[in-house]
């Protein structure tokens with residue numbers, strides 16, 4: 463199986479596991495988030511060990527083996543992105559939909575680049591991979607259908623200070639949503655036009671979403687316009703912009719000034 467298909471299959475299967483735990487474990491909140499993180503991590507890393515035994519792995523939920531710094535190929539995994547939203551479950555076993563599973567593959571070729579990625583949105587039953595085939599505009603992740611105004615999606619719990627300034631610059635509005643993967647896929651799905659973040663994040667929060675968004679021709683960078691660089695010793699990668707390419711200059715003029 464090629465790397466893209468494997469990324470997609472692992473993210474999808476981990477998402478199904480997470481839905482099952484959410485519906486049947488009786489857990490909620492933090493305990494559900496912890497159980498989901500652990501089970502999804504065990505599943506994805508177990509499968510990678512079987513199917514790609516020579517590759518290194520960086521995962522939010524496993525100890526960081528620094529052997530990855532000299533490895534030619536590194537899988538960058540977030541077993542549950544939007545853990546807080548995943549744990550937010552209602553009595554019917556449903557709940558919030560803005561959480562994701564991230565599986566990306568980094569290669570040292572050409573100075574280091576993302577060569578595959580998949581973002582599953584299990585609560586919506588969809589998985590996006592780094593495929594250039596255009597994604598048809600799709601509603602269903604945002605609570606409200608979009609109107610005429612461009613939309614900027616930001617963190618619900620830690621929105622950047624410049625959120626409104628970015629929205630004003632493009633004549634748009636701010637929409638809060640959980641999960642970096644869900645927000646990036648909201649841009650891929652056409653439910654939003656830009657995702658901006660600042661103030662803290664790690665490589666696993668953005669690697670797979672960026673691999674998918676880049677394949678769709680979206681602009682992805684740090685808020686100062688510089689490239690996002692992965693598989694670093696320090697995995698802290700605190701800010702990003704993912705947007706429609708025609709909005710890039712206007713948005714980065716605002717975010718770079720912060």
Ligand SMILES: Nc1ncnc2c1ncn2[C@@H]1O[C@H](COP(=O)(O)O)[C@@H](OP(=O)(O)O)[C@H]1O
Pocket residue numbers: 522540542543544545546616617618619620639640641642660661662663664667
């Ligand atoms: N200031 C910050 N510092 C560290 N991580 C942050 C952060 N803001 C957001 N994140 C991480 O980015 C992901 C998306 O956050 P948000 O939903 O707020 O947009 C979450 O990942 P996890 O759910 O995998 O922990 C969250 O922990």
Ligand SMILES: [Mg+2]
Pocket residue numbers: 522540542543544642666667
């Ligand atoms: Mg995350």
